[in-house]
Amino acid sequence: MPEIVRHDGSIVSDDWQVLERPAEDESLELPEGPCLVPAAQWLEHHDQFAGDRNIGIWLDSHEEPELVADHLDQLPLIAVNFPKFSDGRGYSTARLLRERFGYRGELRAIGDVLLDQLQFMKRCGFDSYALRPDKDITKAPRCLNFFSNAYQAATDNDEPLFRRRGEFPVADTA
Amino acid sequence: MYVYDEHDRQLLAERVAQFRDQTDRALAGELAEDEFLPLRLQNGLYVQRLAPMLRICIPYGMLRAEQLRRLARITRDYDKGYAHFTTRQNVQLNWPALEDVPDILAELAEVEMHANQTSGNCIRNTTTDQFAGVQSDEITDPRPYCEIIRQWSTYHPEFAFLPRKFKVAVNASEHTDRAAIQVHDIGLQMVHNEAGEPGFRVHVGGGLGRTPMVGPVIRDFIPELDLLTYLEAILRVYNRYGRRDNKYKARIKILVKALTPEGFAERVEAEWAHIKDSPTRLTREAIDRMKTYFTEPDYQPLDNNPEALVSARAESRPFDNWVTRNVNEHRKPGYAIVTLTMKKTGTPPGNVSDRQLEQIADLAERYSFGEARVTHEQNVVLADVRQDQLHELWQDIRPMGFATANLNTLTDVICCPGGDYCALANAKSIPVAETIQRRFDNLDYLYDLGNIDLNISGCMNACGHHHVGHIGVLGVDKKGEEYYQISLGGASQNDAAIGKILGPSFAREDMPEVVEKIINVYVDHRTEEEEFLDTYRRIGITPFKERVYA
Numbered sequence: 001m002p003e004i005v006r007h008d009g010s011i012v013s014d015d016w017q018v019l020e021r022p023a024e025d026e027s028l029e030l031p032e033g034p035c036l037v038p039a040a041q042w043l044e045h046h047d048q049f050a051g052d053r054n055i056g057i058w059l060d061s062h063e064e065p066e067l068v069a070d071h072l073d074q075l076p077l078i079a080v081n082f083p084k085f086s087d088g089r090g091y092s093t094a095r096l097l098r099e100r101f102g103y104r105g106e107l108r109a110i111g112d113v114l115l116d117q118l119q120f121m122k123r124c125g126f127d128s129y130a131l132r133p134d135k136d137i138t139k140a141p142r143c144l145n146f147f148s149n150a151y152q153a154a155t156d157n158d159e160p161l162f163r164r165r166g167e168f169p170v171a172d173t174a
Numbered sequence: 175m176y177v178y179d180e181h182d183r184q185l186l187a188e189r190v191a192q193f194r195d196q197t198d199r200a201l202a203g204e205l206a207e208d209e210f211l212p213l214r215l216q217n218g219l220y221v222q223r224l225a226p227m228l229r230i231c232i233p234y235g236m237l238r239a240e241q242l243r244r245l246a247r248i249t250r251d252y253d254k255g256y257a258h259f260t261t262r263q264n265v266q267l268n269w270p271a272l273e274d275v276p277d278i279l280a281e282l283a284e285v286e287m288h289a290n291q292t293s294g295n296c297i298r299n300t301t302t303d304q305f306a307g308v309q310s311d312e313i314t315d316p317r318p319y320c321e322i323i324r325q326w327s328t329y330h331p332e333f334a335f336l337p338r339k340f341k342v343a344v345n346a347s348e349h350t351d352r353a354a355i356q357v358h359d360i361g362l363q364m365v366h367n368e369a370g371e372p373g374f375r376v377h378v379g380g381g382l383g384r385t386p387m388v389g390p391v392i393r394d395f396i397p398e399l400d401l402l403t404y405l406e407a408i409l410r411v412y413n414r415y416g417r418r419d420n421k422y423k424a425r426i427k428i429l430v431k432a433l434t435p436e437g438f439a440e441r442v443e444a445e446w447a448h449i450k451d452s453p454t455r456l457t458r459e460a461i462d463r464m465k466t467y468f469t470e471p472d473y474q475p476l477d478n479n480p481e482a483l484v485s486a487r488a489e490s491r492p493f494d495n496w497v498t499r500n501v502n503e504h505r506k507p508g509y510a511i512v513t514l515t516m517k518k519t520g521t522p523p524g525n526v527s528d529r530q531l532e533q534i535a536d537l538a539e540r541y542s543f544g545e546a547r548v549t550h551e552q553n554v555v556l557a558d559v560r561q562d563q564l565h566e567l568w569q570d571i572r573p574m575g576f577a578t579a580n581l582n583t584l585t586d587v588i589c590c591p592g593g594d595y596c597a598l599a600n601a602k603s604i605p606v607a608e609t610i611q612r613r614f615d616n617l618d619y620l621y622d623l624g625n626i627d628l629n630i631s632g633c634m635n636a637c638g639h640h641h642v643g644h645i646g647v648l649g650v651d652k653k654g655e656e657y658y659q660i661s662l663g664g665a666s667q668n669d670a671a672i673g674k675i676l677g678p679s680f681a682r683e684d685m686p687e688v689v690e691k692i693i694n695v696y697v698d699h700r701t702e703e704e705e706f707l708d709t710y711r712r713i714g715i716t717p718f719k720e721r722v723y724a
Contacts (some may be wrong), residue, residue: 064414086212086295088335092413095332100448116196116205116213123331136204146192149185151325153453154332160402160453161181161325162460 004108005118007127009141014128016077018058018110030055036079036110039067050074058110061089069101078103080126082111091124098125098155115143125155175236175545176321176467178286186283189290189329193217194276201273216296216334218289219275227595228267228275229292230282234302234320234344235263235547235555239535242546244285246531252278257531258595259516259524259552261588261639262341263301264292268595290328295336297327297409302344303352304549307468308557310505313364314372316346318464319401322456326402333409337416338424340409341381344374354550354666356380356388357642359426360408365395373397378408378438379430382636386672387427390435392442399456400446406454407446411438471543471558476508478561486565493568495617496579501564510561512542514554514576515586519611521575522604523589524552533574541567550639551588553581583620584628584693585611588639592632592649593656599632601649601656606630606685613686614693623693626706627666642666644707645692646673647685658685662692662718663710674715677723688722695721 004014017035022028028041034054042049042057049055056077057068068075078097080090090109097103108128109121115135122144131137153160178186193213200210214220220227230245237245249257249267252274258266270278282288291298300323307315323342327333333340343353346364355361361377373395380389396404408426415433417423430438487494502511514534517523526534534554538546541563542556549555554576559567571577580586587610590596592603607630614620629643640646646661657679664673680688693706695718700709710718 085209086335087418088295088333088337088413089418091332091335092410099452114209116209117335120331120334142195146195147185147188147329149181149188150331151185151328152330158453162322162463163453163457165179165181165460165463 002130002133003137005129005131005137005140005144007122007129007144009144011137011140014130016056016079016108018079034077036077039063043067043071046071056106059093061087061093063093065093065096065101072097072101072103072105075103075105077106077108079108079110079130082109082113082117085112085114085117091120094121094124094126095155115139118144119146123150123154123156175238175317176233176464182286183283185329186286186288189217189288190276190279190283193279197273197276212294212335214275215294216291217275217279218292219270219272220293221272221597225269226272226275228270228278228289229260230265230267230287230289231292231299232263232265232287232548233324234300234306234317235304235549236317237538237546237548238285239539239544239546241285241287242531242535242538244281244287246528246535248278248281249528249531255528257526257528258522258591259526259548259554261524261550261552261590261637262299263304263548263550264299265548266591268591293339295338295340296334297330297336297340297342300324300327300342300344301353301358301550303347303350304547304555305352305502305511305557306346308504308506308509308511309347310503311348311350312505313346313348313366315465315468316344316364317468318461319362319364319398320344321467322402322461322464323405326405326454330409333413336409336413337418338421338426340412340426342405349668351667351670352550354639354642354670356670357382357386357639357666358389360405361389362401367395367397371397374401376404376408378442379425379427379435380670381425381427382639382641383425384422384634385425385427386636386641387431388670388672389427390430392430392435392439398461399458400450402454402456403450403452404442404446406449407442410445411441415441470506473506473509473558474560476506476560476562478507480508480562482562483564490565492579493565495621496568496577497564499579499583499621500577500581504558506558508561510559510564512556512559512564512567513549513581514556514571515578515581516553516576517580517586517611518575518578519585519615520608522591522594523587523607530574530576534576537567537570540570551586553586579617580620582625582627584614584623584626584645584689585620586628587611588627588629588643590631590637592630592638596632596637598635599649600634600651601632601658602682603630603632603638603647603649606647606649606658606682609682609686610689613690623697624705626693627664628689629664639666640664641672642670643673644710645689650679652679656682658682660688660692660722662715663707665707669707676715677719691721692718 001013058079377389593599631638632649642664659679661673
């Protein structure tokens with residue numbers, strides 16, 4: 001069974017399957033077990049899928065979170081695809097799902113998910129990461145926590161550093 | 175200037191450790207080249223024509239003496255004993271070894287310096303006016319806001335993989351714009367609203383490169399407390415909707431143009447409405463606290479034009495010329511702003527040796543409260559020099575090569591490293607600068623010609639800002655030969671404009687003569703009070719064309 005990294009650094013087996021978009025003349029075939037269907041197909045079959053705790057969705061990088069904003073409480077898991085790790089749209093998608101639309105379920109990064117982007121993902125509200133299989137998953141916990149602090153507010157921390165510093169600069173005693 | 179506290183030190187130490195780990199993994203083959211690429215770029219490391227190039231950040235241009243000395247030591251220990259000041263208030267090393275870069279970054283961190291986000295598709299170093307805090311026509315000191323932006327943008331988790339690079343500049347002077355904010359992705363002009371409250375006019379979508387554009391205003395006034403939430407709204411709209419299919423169409427200016435400035439502004443406003451009261455909204459205390467880092471140095475009560483200065487100017491014409499040209503008015507009586515020019519003919523513009531960096535450190539300590547500033551024109555400023563010490567300073571800097579009294583003249587060339595160093599360049603730029611400097615070596619004639627910005631870029635990435643030079647020179651490749659295209663009428667200040675191309679390009683050896691012909695057209699047509707740009711704007715490009723291509 002594939003392994004997933006969770007935001008606390010734990011590595012767990014996980015059987016959520018990601019279903020590709022069906023070709024034009026094909027219909028969606030649901031496998032046994034939990035699966036993530038393309039957002040457009042989920043919306044199309046909303047009556048059938050809504051509330052099924054074994055069916056989540058995935059959004060591609062160009063798909064807007066607004067698409068599914070009205071259905072978030074019916075979704076046990078939302079995955080956001082990074083077709084290429086350098087495509088940064090998924091970070092905004094994640095923050096919007098969490099901070100604007102209040103999604104509380106599991107939010108997973110899928111696709112070209114590498115080690116050095118994990119902490120950014122965590123800060124933007126992702127809480128599980130399907131690391132690309134050729135990457136060394138044992139290094140994920142360290143990469144999730146390179147930084148012990150952050151300047152900005154993000155999903156993981158709503159107090160930017162400027163709200164946490166003392167009132168006046170601390171005199172440097174060094 | 176800003177001094178790190180334990181949070182800043184910790185964050186930077188963690189960043190250096192992270193990059194060391196990334197470099198180790200890259201060298202061990204665990205990171206593919208394209209995976210390591212954005213990581214090293216965001217730590218300042220390019221791989222260039224001859225060697226890696228490390229671009230070190232100088233936030234809004236400020237340097238302390240100890241930082242200059244550390245840079246000098248680093249150029250000696252890890253490089254060939256010199257560095258290059260860029261047009262974005264950064265400094266570059268041209269020959270570091272890849273495996274040494276984590277050590278270099280660790281040495282920089284010890285003096286509160288870094289190479290964060292000096293490259294890559296992220297928010298770059300925020301730049302400002304090199305005369306910030308010491309000029310008389312300033313709304314307020316822009317540097318606290320620059321540091322606030324620096325901190326907000328540093329390792330921002332949402333904006334580390336933007337469609338393309340992103341540059342922010344801040345200007346607070348009412349009448350001049352030394353930061354060239356209208357050719358930045360975001361240009362922030364400090365203003366007061368009708369109620370007298372401080373804030374910013376926001377320009378978005380300016381830039382040079384292949385599609386040069388002057389940034390339109392998308393908001394006339396954003397209150398200072400709303401600065402970061404508004405920036406975050408702009409960046410989020412760009413991150414979501416900026417083009418990613420073609421790197422030449424990926425800058426925010428293309429998005430602003432596609433949506434129209436009004437359409438873009440509407441999207442930003444809609445986004446901002448959601449986040450304007452979020453915790454990212456600045457607090458009065460945060461701004462006041464930041465301002466305490468940029469307080470006045472210990473100025474003495476002095477008078478303008480002390481006897482020592484007046485008599486030295488009367489006795490020495492070269493000194494008098496230098497004061498006229500390279501010294502600017504300071505808002506405190508008895509003080510002056512001095513620009514040390516790094517444009518001595520025969521040395522590449524912006525290049526400084528390790529020894530010169532140490533000399534600048536010594537000068538800063540002796541004459542200017544231990545601080546220096548680098549400018550986007552690739553010079554160095556001592557911002558707080560006593561007028562009664564100007565003559566002594568001038569005598570000190572003449573043998574160092576910093577006293578060429580050519581500031582803002584034709585030979586104060588802005589120039590990228592060009593084909594001598596840069597893998598992207600189509601053509602060399604430094605030798606062009608040098609041949610023009612040699613042709614115009616008569617200072618009296620240069621002063622008579624007045625302010626002329628000559629900007630040279632070795633390729634259309636426009637690091638030499640050729641689009642906004644009064645005279646712009648662009649290196650082009652013509653069937654493997656290096657040629658140079660000239661544009662006229664560009665400007666980077668309040669009256670920002672993109673220059674117009676004169677016509678077919680020229681071989682390098684023809685360049686001094688072509689520039690001379692352009693200058694002669696100006697001399698023939700100018701009225702008494704006109705600067706080059708005024709004459710050009712009055713008579714247009716045709717007389718120049720006719721002379722040059724006759």
